Every structure is written in C-alpha cells, then in structure tokens.
Amino acid sequence: MKISVKKAVLPAAGLGTRFLPATKASPKEMLPIVDKPMIQYSVEEALSCGIKEFIIITGKYKRTIEDHFDSAFELEENLKRKGKKELLEKIITLNHIDFAYIRQRTPLGLGHAIVCAMPFVKDEPFAVLLSDDIIDPQETLLKDMIYIHEKYNAPVIALERVPRKEVQKYGVVACTPLPNEKDFKGRVFKITDMVEKPSPETAPSNLAIIGRYILTPDIFTHLKGLKPGKGGEIQLTDGLKSLLKKRQIYGYLFNGKRYDAGSKLGFLQATVELGLRHPELSGDFKKYLKDLISSFH
Ligand code: UTP
DSSP states (O other): OOOOOOEEEEEOOSOOGGGTTTTSSSOGGGOEETTEEHHHHHHHHHHTTTOOEEEEEEOTTOHHHHHHTSOOHHHHHHHHHTTOHHHHHHHHTTTTOEEEEEEOSSOOOHHHHHHHTHHHHTTSOEEEEOTTEEEOTTOOHHHHHHHHHHHHTSOEEEEEEOOGGGGGGSEEEEEEEOTTOOTTTTTEEEEEEEEESOOTTTOSOSEEEEEEEEEOTTHHHHHHTOOOOGGGSOOHHHHHHHHHTTSOOEEEEOOSOEEETTSHHHHHHHHHHHHHTOTTTHHHHHHHHHHHHHTTO
C-alpha cells in the first residue's frame, strides 16, 4: 500500500551558538543565503516533493520566522502600487501554504524538538528537514527518500560519506547495503546501529546522518522517555537507535551537494556557490571573485 508523506517538521528552536553574536536575538534559520532565509530553502525543497503542511518548531527570539511566512499587507500593497510585479511575486509565492508553529520552551535537543510536533503529526509518516543543511535545489534527495520510504514502508535517513576526522560532528551509522535494490544501486542501506558524535577511532563507519529524515509516528514513543545523551541534549539519533530494535530503518546515501550552513565555512560556501548561480548576480559576482582571486597572486 502506498503511503504518501504530506507533512514536514522543521525544527528551528536551537540556540545557533556557532553563529553568535548574529544569533543572539535573531534565529539562525532566518540568516539569508543570497536573498532567501535558510528556512525558505527547506520549505521550497519540501514543496517540490508534494508536501503540503509545515510544522515549524520555534523558540525564544524566533518570531521573525512566523512573520516571514505570513502575508505582509502593507508591503504587498506598496509593491502593487509601484508596479513592482516581480518583487511582489517573490513575497507572495508561499502565502497559500499551511504553517503550524509549536514552541519548544527549552531547547533540550533535536529529539525533544521532534516530540513537540507530535500533536500535529498525529499518526502519519512525516519528513524532517534541518534548515541549516542546505541541499542544492537541483538535487532530488527528499523525493528519493520518500520513494524509498514508500517502497519499503519504513523510516529513511539521509547519509553522507564524510572524512573520518569529521565524524564527531554527526550521528554515524553501521549499515549493510541492500544487494537487490535496483532503483538506487548501492545507495540504500539497512541500518544496524547508530551513534551520536563518536570519536574517529570508535565510529562504526564514516557514513554520517545529514539533516533529512522520513520518519514514522512510532518514533515518538521512543523519543518520549529518552534521557539526555551527547552534549546533555535529547538526541534524535538515540530515539532512532531505540526504534531500530523494533523495526528496520533504511539509510539513503546522498552523493550530491550539501552545504553545512550551520557552520561559518559552510554558510560562506553556500552563499558563494548559490550566488554564482543566481540569475541576477552570476556574471558580476563571477567577475568579482575572479578579480579577487587574481589579486592574491
Ligand atoms: P544544531 O545543533 O545544528 O543547531 O541543531 P543549534 O543547536 O541551533 O546550533 P549550534 O550547534 O548551537 O550552533 C539542528 C537543528 O535542530 C534544531 C536547530 O534549530 C537546528 O535547525 N534544534 C536543535 C531545535 O529545534 N531544538 C533543539 O533543542 C536543538
């Protein structure tokens, strides 16, 4: 039986400490990459997969996220009066989308943020997108994951091969490839174990969990009773590890372009690369970068 994923949960209640002081009073998820806040890239990615409902987990100082996805009457009228159709189009494209907001009172960790979405998710499978992982808009990662979820009727997590010295920044899995998987040969895995932020010496592999998940509602039972794990936070990885004892979880190896925009370097890389591809900027920005690089020699 086909189960379609109609809801997306976007946790955005973290403290964003790697971006302080910028994130002292403004959400990390609202930092713009070129001309759109990070969280809008995730919303557009999910929309392109047919997802219709969005549940955003917010916290203190996160009101601008709600304002961003709300209609802006005065601004819209002003642009209309001035005949600025293209700009108007840019700010109203998401006006018809359903957003629900839930406040995570204390940022106890990603696992806890997901539990906060339970009253809205109810008993359906759902996607989780971490907005600080920007996936190249030309990639079909989430679409592929939904396909795999429907094929195996199971949770699916996105994986990326990372240098061993970097495994301590991620949840890392032990897994075996599915030998008979035809659609995504060699890229679908049965997960056998997972561990949050292991040291390079103890990590079970260099396959890291990245910020895209297709989860089933049974995850909530496994997250609810969890004690804080690595870093004193309630970790989604620990909940998944507990779920793994009850059912199969699949991993999908992503080999496209992802930007870890929650880190300063990744944020700058995303800005430069998406800037180079931006229709209004590409020529001038490329020339600027070329001149800048040649001035270093
Ligand atoms: P991160 O660990 O990358 O974000 O969480 P952070 O804690 O905000 O940032 P740093 O590490 O201090 O710089 C991944 C995602 O989970 C959300 C964050 O908002 C981010 O989108 N999150 C994290 C929550 O919603 N609640 C939490 O308690 C923790």
